[in-house]
Amino acid sequence: MEQYVIEMEHITKEFGSFKANDDITLKLKKGEIHALLGENGAGKSTLMSVLFGLYQPEQGTIRMNGKPVTINNPNDANALGIGMVHQHFKLVHNFTVLESIVLGHESVKHRFLKMDEARKKVVELSERYKFKIDPDALISDITVGMQQRVEILKMLYCDNDVLIFDEPTAVLTPQEIDELMKVMKQLVSEGKSILFITHKLAEIKAVADRCTVLRKGRCIGTIDVAGASKEEMSEMMVGRKVDFVVEKKEMKPLGTALSVRDMTIRSKRTGKNVVDHVSFEVKKGEIVCIAGIDGNGQSELVYGITGLMGIDEGQVFLNGKDITKESIRRKCLDGVAHIPEDRHKHGMVLDYTLKENLILQNYYTPQFDKHGFLRFDEIDKYAEKLIERYDIRSAHGAESIARGMSGGNQQKAVIARELDRNPEIVIAVQPVRGLDVGAIEYIHRQIIAQRDAGKAVLLVSFELDEVMNVSDRILVMYEGKIVADVKPEDVTIQELGLYMAGTGKGDAAC
Amino acid sequence: MLKQKNKKGNEGVESFLSSVLAVAAGLLFGLFILLITNSNEMFSGFLTILQGGFVDGMSGISQTLYLATPIVMTGLSVGFAWKTGLFNIGASGQFTVGAYVAVLIGVKCTGLPGSIHWLIAILGAAAAGALWGLVPGFLKAVANVNEVISSIMMNYIGLYLTNLLITKTVYDQTGNQSVSVAKTAYLPKAGLDKLFPEANLNIGILIAVLFVVGMYILINKTAFGYELKACGKNPDASRYAGINARKNIILSMVIAGALSGVGGALLYLSDFGKHMQVLDVIASQGFSGISVALLGLSNPFGILLASLFIAHITIGGYNLQLLSFTPELIDIIISAIIYFGAFSLLFKTFIRRWTKKSKREETAS
Numbered sequence: 016m017e018q019y020v021i022e023m024e025h026i027t028k029e030f031g032s033f034k035a036n037d038d039i040t041l042k043l044k045k046g047e048i049h050a051l052l053g054e055n056g057a058g059k060s061t062l063m064s065v066l067f068g069l070y071q072p073e074q075g076t077i078r079m080n081g082k083p084v085t086i087n088n089p090n091d092a093n094a095l096g097i098g099m100v101h102q103h104f105k106l107v108h109n110f111t112v113l114e115s116i117v118l119g120h121e122s123v124k125h126r127f128l129k130m131d132e133a134r135k136k137v138v139e140l141s142e143r144y145k146f147k148i149d150p151d152a153l154i155s156d157i158t159v160g161m162q163q164r165v166e167i168l169k170m171l172y173c174d175n176d177v178l179i180f181d182e183p184t185a186v187l188t189p190q191e192i193d194e195l196m197k198v199m200k201q202l203v204s205e206g207k208s209i210l211f212i213t214h215k216l217a218e219i220k221a222v223a224d225r226c227t228v229l230r231k232g233r234c235i236g237t238i239d240v241a242g243a244s245k246e247e248m249s250e251m252m253v254g255r256k257v258d259f260v261v262e263k264k265e266m267k268p269l270g271t272a273l274s275v276r277d278m279t280i281r282s283k284r285t286g287k288n289v290v291d292h293v294s295f296e297v298k299k300g301e302i303v304c305i306a307g308i309d310g311n312g313q314s315e316l317v318y319g320i321t322g323l324m325g326i327d328e329g330q331v332f333l334n335g336k337d338i339t340k341e342s343i344r345r346k347c348l349d350g351v352a353h354i355p356e357d358r359h360k361h362g363m364v365l366d367y368t369l370k371e372n373l374i375l376q377n378y379y380t381p382q383f384d385k386h387g388f389l390r391f392d393e394i395d396k397y398a399e400k401l402i403e404r405y406d407i408r409s410a411h412g413a414e415s416i417a418r419g420m421s422g423g424n425q426q427k428a429v430i431a432r433e434l435d436r437n438p439e440i441v442i443a444v445q446p447v448r449g450l451d452v453g454a455i456e457y458i459h460r461q462i463i464a465q466r467d468a469g470k471a472v473l474l475v476s477f478e479l480d481e482v483m484n485v486s487d488r489i490l491v492m493y494e495g496k497i498v499a500d501v502k503p504e505d506v507t508i509q510e511l512g513l514y515m516a517g518t519g520k521g522d523a524a525c
Numbered sequence: 526m527l528k529q530k531n532k533k534g535n536e537g538v539e540s541f542l543s544s545v546l547a548v549a550a551g552l553l554f555g556l557f558i559l560l561i562t563n564s565n566e567m568f569s570g571f572l573t574i575l576q577g578g579f580v581d582g583m584s585g586i587s588q589t590l591y592l593a594t595p596i597v598m599t600g601l602s603v604g605f606a607w608k609t610g611l612f613n614i615g616a617s618g619q620f621t622v623g624a625y626v627a628v629l630i631g632v633k634c635t636g637l638p639g640s641i642h643w644l645i646a647i648l649g650a651a652a653a654g655a656l657w658g659l660v661p662g663f664l665k666a667v668a669n670v671n672e673v674i675s676s677i678m679m680n681y682i683g684l685y686l687t688n689l690l691i692t693k694t695v696y697d698q699t700g701n702q703s704v705s706v707a708k709t710a711y712l713p714k715a716g717l718d719k720l721f722p723e724a725n726l727n728i729g730i731l732i733a734v735l736f737v738v739g740m741y742i743l744i745n746k747t748a749f750g751y752e753l754k755a756c757g758k759n760p761d762a763s764r765y766a767g768i769n770a771r772k773n774i775i776l777s778m779v780i781a782g783a784l785s786g787v788g789g790a791l792l793y794l795s796d797f798g799k800h801m802q803v804l805d806v807i808a809s810q811g812f813s814g815i816s817v818a819l820l821g822l823s824n825p826f827g828i829l830l831a832s833l834f835i836a837h838i839t840i841g842g843y844n845l846q847l848l849s850f851t852p853e854l855i856d857i858i859i860s861a862i863i864y865f866g867a868f869s870l871l872f873k874t875f876i877r878r879w880t881k882k883s884k885r886e887e888t889a890s
Binding site: 321323342343344345346353355360361362363364365366367371375376378379383384387388391 | 746747749761763769
């Protein structure tokens, strides 16, 4: 008989009349990596939240090592040895790495914190898995990728046996993903069991033993990964065939749309140039992709262009006009569309409804504003149009509170809002982060459609597949500088990886 | 479509019920206090509180309305700032300087015709309150000074400055208070004195209700309200959307200050024997404003209801003295209600569970 660590049987979870999970059965074997595959809003995160005690299911049972258990809250889950790395990290921003990791599991002596042992264990774990993390750095100062490592360390620190990874690779570079895969394999060889939520079929093929596919809240089936092809799995997930390679026709770039000249941004904390004398151009009808490992100045570069951060030197031109010193609102009106890196921080007002979020950039235009009063009928109409056109799914349509929507659908809403404004240049940072193949295909098509309509696109991506597939020209950023300017057809993924790591092709080729 | 509307309606009902539960819990606590102070009279005392302003017929009701008027304004002031994510603890100071300017205009500008004298006094009060809101708003927007600290400071500056100015300009030495305002500066009664004979009532409460409706429209129907709420809920996203957060913080505090200032004017522009006392005590109306804003969940209509209720049981508290209770008891009860009001989220979960359960039973049977 097979030995299962976790058996979730006939789980049903409802939100009002909306069934997020409908009679789902999932069994995790001891020592396996079990992938959970599904589109956005398919119910993956909900199912894992049930297992982690964040939600109580209306029906169904959970058994652990054959014995029925009730998990009422995350503390129960932790006590049972279940740990989770969430898709949206749950970290305290003004804590240090070390404090974040021990939070909830502090060892104390006479009511005083005893950090020495904790520090030793964290450093040891960090070295064991090659995480290279500074235990005294503040969470707010480290990159998203690093924050995720903190989450993983937190889980390992608590000696959990069942590890849930909710889309862990979304923010990592290819090299980091490889390392994470190694870590995951190392963990299962040490006897731990892993539930791995993802949309990325390549990763499932690479590490997972079995895979359960969800679609629209229902369980489609569980398969052995070794015996299934990517195409089969994606068809199970989406319910139709999916193209993996985005079709792109030839496009002759026209005049220059965006021009950045000699831009420098200094870090307020360290005084280092996080963006170091960067100059480049994006032409109309061209997709320029900025590749690089997270934290090499890409975010700051984009903030500098869009106005969210002041720049210390240099200029920005849009269609020949100097927009360096313009306000964010003015830039937006000039045709700068910005799909931000962090949709929760910048992209949305989470306590607003979907429709209120859809008008965030143009609520003041005559379309929605009549003598200072909002035109709700127009807003409703507009929201319905975008929801239909961009297939934004949520429990209560335009009236849904954004906070309750799935990550992918939140992202679709941001993209819908930005692209529908008919911008001159689209600046997109990780636009498909955390999205499923169906949505990625769709969003890439949208971006390419913008290009084909003669718009300029600046795409910042940490995912090399995306970089290679979508871009017309690739700029690689390393430590605040642009270290390479290449065309995708002239370069391999390996070469790009070397540029991103700071060892330019120049050394290898010459 | 219909279902979506229902959902919103449900939320409103839930919020209302949670506040009602807070009130009930607070009153029960009050009953307990009555029990330990004077167990013989506890039920009649409790009844007195519940009857509040309803015992003296029309004059009692008018007294409730009169007492509620300034708290509605300070409540709106606190609630409005809260929508922008600002805690306006300076409503007292804004209220006091507003009241002073209203009295000053009411006493000194006797040359103005009666039809506009009171209106000018109210506008003056609004301007003074706005100025008192502007300072913390400006400091917050420009130097990121916490508005709680700066507006508390403004309370004291307002208090002592007003005391000083009263003694210099409109002082009535025998009562250690301000002199009476000119008749032309009284708020009109507009027939309310016929409806409530021998009662202290003027159009003050109607003006307050007008502001309630105005604030509801401003917050929920205008682009400006949309901006303010966005700044309150997510400052980063509003910056991203090009909203000028500094301008909105300043404007929000200015409007909040003006609302409190008008509250001061509405209280003192009357012939009901109300005068500004020269005391070293911060005006309680400002703090009542915080209470009703909490209890009314910053919803303008909620604030109106909460103010009426607080005024109602305050009168009940006065009447408690007839039964040899101390009138301060009612302050304890009001505090308890506010305290329970802070549990509104907890009450909401109760209500949700309870309605879900009864629904399930319905479908089962």
